[in-house]
Amino acid sequence: xxxDKLNPPYNDLIGDILxxxxxxxxxxxxxxxxKPLSQEYFSGDTFQHFQRIAKDAGYKPHWLNLxxxxxxEVIEIAxxxxxDSTTDLxxxxxxxxxxxxxxxxxxxxxxxxxxxxxxxxxxxxERWK
Numbered sequence: 415x416x417x418d419k420l421n422p423p424y425n426d427l428i429g430d431i432l433x434x435x436x437x438x439x440x441x442x443x444x445x446x447x448x449k450p451l452s453q454e455y456f457s458g459d460t461f462q463h464f465q466r467i468a469k470d471a472g473y474k475p476h477w478l479n480l481x482x483x484x485x486x487e488v489i490e491i492a493x494x495x496x497x498d499s500t501t502d503l504x505x506x507x508x509x510x511x512x513x514x515x516x517x518x519x520x521x522x523x524x525x526x527x528x529x530x531x532x533x534x535x536x537x538x539x540e541r542w543k
Contacts, residue, residue, distance in 0.1 A: 475520075476520055477517050477520040477521035477525075478521075480513055480516060480517040480520070480521075481517060481521070481542065483513060484510055484513050484514060484517060484542055485539075485542040485543060487506070487509075487510050487513075488510065488530060488535065488538050488539055488542050489539055491503050491506055491507065491510070491535060492535045492536065492538075492539055495532060495535060503532060504532075507530055507531060507532065510530050511529045511530055514527060514528075514529055514530065515529075527541055527542065528541075
């Protein structure tokens with residue numbers, strides 16, 4: 415049996431992408447280049463460091479973006495419902511509840527929220543603020 419079958423060649427896709435990006439000059443003149451990292455980056459939990467760096471860079475998790483979308487839509491539906499109670503809003507509420515389901519799958523468990531209906535639309539506004 416040949417050694418190639420036991421040890422197939424290593425494929426580093428991300429490494430290859432970074433090497434190509436560096437060749438094109440993508441890593442030149444980055445902010446903070448050549449400056450030492452602060453000591454706080456070397457202590458503690460790696461995930462907490464990632465969260466801090468992502469937050470500093472302006473990254474918002476998917477579930478937080480969904481929360482803002484749901485909040486805006488709930489407020490809009492409540493306003494429409496208050497102005498005209500004959501408007502059929504059930505299809506929009508179904509769409510929101512699909513987003514609520516997706517939100518609940520991706521957010522931290524203590525932040526999960528229930529579904530929305532026209533009966534509880536006012537309470538939903540407070541819940542989603």
